[in-house]
Amino acid sequence: MxxxxxxxxxxxxxxxxxxxxxxxxxxxxxxxxxxxxxxxxxxxxxxxxxxxxxxxxxxxxxxxxxxxxxxxxxxxxxxxxxxxxxxxxxxxxxxxxxxxxxxxxxxxxxxKTNLFSSSTYLQSENSKRIITGSNSHAFIKIAEGCNQNCSFCAIPTFKGKLKSREISSIVKEVKDLVKKGYKDFSFIAQDTSSYLYDKGQKDGLIYLIEEIEKIEGIKAARILYLYPTSVSKTLIQRIIDSKIFVNYFDMPLQHISDNMLKVMRRGMNSEKLKEILTLMRNAKDSFLRTGFIVGHPGESDEDFNELCEFVKDFDFDRISVFAYSKEEDTAAFNMEQIPFKTINSRLKKIEKIVDKVINESFKKEVGKRRLVVCTGESSEGEFFIAGKDLRWDREIDGEILINESECGNLEMGQIYECEILQSVDKKLIAKALKKYAD
Missing domain, CATH: 3.40.50.12160 (Methylthiotransferase, N-terminal domain)
Known part of the structure; x- marks a missing residue:
């Protein structure tokens, strides 16, 4: 071959x-x-x-x-x-x-020819696909493109407008994967919460959730890349009420100051953002992930300090922070730029705050019992088995190191109830108690 x-x-x-x-x-x-x-x-x-x-x-x-x-x-x-x-x-x-x-x-x-179609590829019902990196988890792309107009982002210029897959196509793919042994799914797009907007349907994710819940064999599902203006409280509550979709809320905020939210063209003020976040945070066993941009044109010292205080005070589980990147074909490209030295200084300051917040999130897990998927040999070598909390997305949210088992040898892709024993350097050490059964 x-x-x-x-x-x-x-x-x-x-x-x-x-x-x-x-x-x-x-x-x-x-x-x-x-x-x-x-x-x-x-x-x-x-x-x-x-x-x-x-x-x-x-x-x-x-x-x-x-x-x-x-x-x-x-x-x-x-x-x-x-x-x-x-x-x-x-x-x-x-x-x-x-x-x-x-x-x-x-x-x-x-x-041996170059190909450049005029439209962005949208996965079809009969697409062949070879899943990599896991024998139990798969990413499911539900749409392509983006209708948002964020000042810093060029994605719509080369990905085009939002195009949603048909629900039937997504359901068929998930059913086929369940038959192959996959049981854990992350639903993704550039802007997942706008799913079906292009077909005139608001809160299209609710219809997708209802169809996915009908598929037997799924142990967990989560939705990534929610966008603030296309997330409704009805959608959040539907996720909270679901027995299949975990309370995993991934919503990049980019900033919290009203001034910067307006400059960045995010379409929502801080008060409404905090209302949505509070609803997410109050859900049972919820897990909140977000991201922020530092140094975007127009960001004053006051704006940045407001962001730092918010990151300290709001109880996020995971946070990504990025230095602003000046990109062609964006509204921010021609704005007055903040000096690199200032951006770098702000980034270092907020990274220290974020590091402390994430450490606290890991420490809060100690003593709890969690459903953990075995994912293979750990980053710490053969003495641990690697796992991920069933709520977490694959790879990005951390690693659980299982070094004790009360249920014999652990199987890759299998779910176990584990007790979290320690938190060490953004990793959780756990003991497997029993194999999970519905």
């Missing part, structure tokens, strides 16, 4: 697209060593400057490693966003494609 090496960069939405390409190239043997591959594919990220640099460096590095007569293919967001420039500046690459032709990757390689 010919060998394939695929590098997927950026977000888990990119990962789903990469898994679609793997499904189309099932006649290839997947290998971990690029120097042995006949075909090398890089699925790039083009969101912010640091991601662009990472993508370019990865392409050049793989070119250095590739064997003679192999094929180097570059696809994804970076290519879609900078198509003309990169095709001129990367003679090392054999084939180029953007974000519209993931299901035609086999045709593209066979014919």
């Amino acid at each position: 010919p060998k394939l090496y695929l590098l997927s960069l950026g977000c888990n939405k990119n990962l789903v697209d990469s898994e679609i390409m793997l499904g189309r190239l099932s006649e290839y043997e997947i290998c971990d060593e690029p120097n042995k591959a006949d075909v090398i594919i890089v699925n790039t990220c083009g969101f912010i400057e640091s991601a662009k640099k990472e993508s370019i460096e990865a392409i050049l590095n793989l070119h250095e490693q590739r064997k003679k007569n192999s094929l180097l293919v570059v696809t994804g967001c970076l290519m879609q966003r900078y198509r003309e420039e990169l095709m001129k500046e990367l003679p090392e690459v054999d084939l180029f494609t953007g974000v519209g032709d993931y299901e035609r990757i086999d045709e593209m390689i066979l014919k």
Whole structure:
């Protein structure tokens, strides 16, 4: 069999697209060593400057490693966003494609031609896909594109407007995966809470939740990337009432000061944001994840200090903070920029606050009993089995280290009731008590 090496960069939405390409190239043997591959594919990220640099460096590095007569293919967001420039500046690459032709990757390689469809690819009901990284969890992409108009974000310029998958298509994919043993699902899109807006339906996620709940065999599900203006209290309450969807609330806020929320074109003031967050926080066993941007044009010292106080005071479980990145084709690009030195100083200050908040979240878990999915060998080596809290998303929320078991050898992908014994360096140490059964 010919060998394939695929590098997927950026977000888990990119990962789903990469898994679609793997499904189309099932006649290839997947290998971990690029120097042995006949075909090398890089699925790039083009969101912010640091991601662009990472993508370019990865392409050049793989070119250095590739064997003679192999094929180097570059696809994804970076290519879609900078198509003309990169095709001129990367003679090392054999084939180029953007974000519209993931299901035609086999045709593209066979014919050795570049492909750039005018529209963004939306997964179909019959798409083949090879899940990677887990035998129990899968990401399910429910839509593509975004209708929002945030001042700092260029995604709509290369991903296009929101396009929602049909519920029937999503349900079929989940049912097929459940038959293969998958039981844990994360539903994703650029803006999940706008799902079905393009079809004239508000709170479309509620209809999706109702259909997913009918599928037997699912142990947990969660929704990622909620957007403040498209999240309703009705939707939040529906998630809280669900027996399948965990109370996992992932809503990037970007800021909390009313001034900055207006400058960033976020469409909601801080008072309403706090109402929504409080409803989420008060849910039983809730888990809150958010993200903030520091140093966006227009951010005063007062705005930044207000953000710091909010991060200290509100009880988040996980927080990501990013330095503002000046991006072409955004409203903020032509605004008066804040000096890099100021941005860096603010970032360091808020990172210390965030670090303390996250540590406290881990410490609060000690003594509790949680349902934990075994995920494999831990980052600490063979003496621990790695797991994740069933509420958590895969990989990003932390690691549970299981070093004791009252139920024999632990099976990968199996769910166990565990007692959390310790919190050490943003990792939880736990004892498995019994295998979970409904």
